[in-house]
Amino acid sequence: MARRKSKILTEVEAEIMQILWKKGQASVQEICNELASKQAYTTVATMLRVLESKKYVSHVVDGRTYIYSPLREKEKEQNNVLKYITQRFFEGSVKSLLVHLVQGDNLSKEQLQELRDIINSKEEEK
Template sequence: MPPQPSPTLTDREAEIMEQLWTLGTATAEEIRHRLSDEPHDSTVRTMLRILETKGFVSHKRSGRSYVYKPLIKREKVQGKTLTDVIRQFFSGSPHELVLRLLEEEQLSVDELDDLMNQFQQGRKK
């Protein structure tokens, strides 16, 4: 039975996962070159092993390289993370989260209207 994914990702783990979700599959070297500060090769390999232990990625050997692929969809991680943030910081209220986004001007009323339209269109499909 595969390990259950840890509920959280560190910033670096999230950055690596973002690259894997974008690329689909990649070697450690391909990922390393796409990261913001091109960390040392061994750092990326260590992080990939940690992600594998947590159940987020798997690998196949291809010649002398390991090719990694995500096991968890981006949307699942987003949903879990958002649920945790709402529970921890907004008393479990999505309403409070949206209100804070509006108050902090992170989301304009026009953007909110656009999101509601997109949401309603998605529900009609």
């Protein structure tokens, strides 16, 4: 049975996309040099072909080098991932997701204040 395509990026795909979003465009070698996970050149080239087939990136040829560029905006992909997580793990409730994040031990006092400020400014818009 064929593996089902993920609705969100895999860990390595996301790492590659982060590099492309930051740089705007890059060759396979440039991406290899930036990857924290230190993947082989052939692995990165394969991942880029997969990302191209999924319509996340496109390439142009410069001599013998493929130069890849992102086709999707980072913010839209962040929203897609959040929607996926919210649906899959929080029964579609954004409130439950936010409560989980705020009640965790991961936020400093400063970060909590920033969130309060964001919520207050959002309320003022309405």
